[in-house]
Amino acid sequence: MLSIGEFASIGRVSVRMLRHYDAIGLLHPAVVDQATGYRSYTPAQIIALNRIVEFKELGLTLDQVRRIVDGEVGTQQLEVMLTTVRAELQRSLIEDAARLDRIDARLRTVRGESVMAQTSSISVDVRSVEPQRVATLTRRAPGYGSENVGPVIGPMYPETERMLDAAGITGYGPAVALYEADESGDGEGMFVIAGFVVPEDTREVPGLDVHEIAAVDLAAVTVHRGEVDGIDDSWMALTDWITQNGYELAGVCREVYWTPGDRPQSEWVTDLVQPVRAVA
Structure with missing residues (x-):
């Protein structure tokens, strides 16, 4: 038999972790002294411990590891x-x-x-933007950045399409997205407003908010091509360009997705639209 300290040393885990494994039913000691509560293990148990450590280091949760060890998980x-x-x-x-x-x-x-050298690769068009009638959903994301927004916004477009199709709306598109900070609670979150541009005569779609995105007198517009994981860099390049060229931010930004969602993201073309005004 091995003491808990010896077993921990051989298995390269802490004594605290072994106690935790025992408490959650992942790896019980072979013997527990009823008088002292002291735990002892057999040398053969090192095989089970090694499997636990391996799967844990691969990124599986302890509950998943327990199910694997208990034989509840098939190939x-x-x-x-x-x-x-x-x-x-x-x-x-x-x-x-x-x-x-x-x-x-x-x-x-x-x-x-030179900061200018870093932003010279983007092309920016400063122009007015027409109003757009849209049908959208609103969901809350835990924060800004593609790592927070991506899992939230991804399912919103198929859901919106299903509702538009069910309502008999045709000829809709492109897809749009706007982002608004959530001022409630801890202030960390934000609202994702996503959907599609719809025909002007669209009035109601069950489950969707049909409304008009107001016209923008002046906006700085650039095109992001490819994976959405890199869109944050394009936004930062655009805001850098704005401050370097005599403009300032003047409203909530939006994204317009021109490529159908069933196409590979490497082919996506997305307009980044930031309302601006000239610095006096």
Whole structure:
């Protein structure tokens, strides 16, 4: 038999973690002294501990690991679990890579390199924007940034399409999105307003808010091409361009998606529209 300290040392986990595994039914000690409560383990249990540590380090939850260890998870279910974790990790890597790019850009600014050189790659059109009649849903996201908005806004468009189709509305599009800060509670969240431009004679669609997005006298508009994970960088480049060219922000921004959602994101074309006014 091995003491809990010896077993923890061999398995390269803490004694506290072993106690936690015992408490949640993940790995019980072989023997518990009834008088002292002291836990002891058999050398053979190191195999079970190694499996627990392996699956935990892969990113599975302890509840998922417990189900695997208890034999409740078949091969197909395990594949689904690992595929889901892999997708989450891949998304995290993409987000981290984008964050590294932004850090590098900010470092270049701190070191005195030309900010204009960083924004010269975008093309900006300053123009008026016509009013648009839209049918939209509103959902709350925990914060700004594609990592917070993406999981919320993604399902909103198929849901809106189903309601428009059910109401017999045809000829709608493109897709639009607006973002408004949530001032309630802790102030961390924001509202995502997403849907489609609809024909001018559309009055009511069950389940959707049919309304008009007001015209904009003056807006700075640029085009983001490709993955939505990189759209934050395009927005920052646009706002940099605005401040460098004699304008200031003058209202809530919007995004207009011209590419059908069933196309690969690498083909997407998105207008970024920011109301502005000339600096006096």
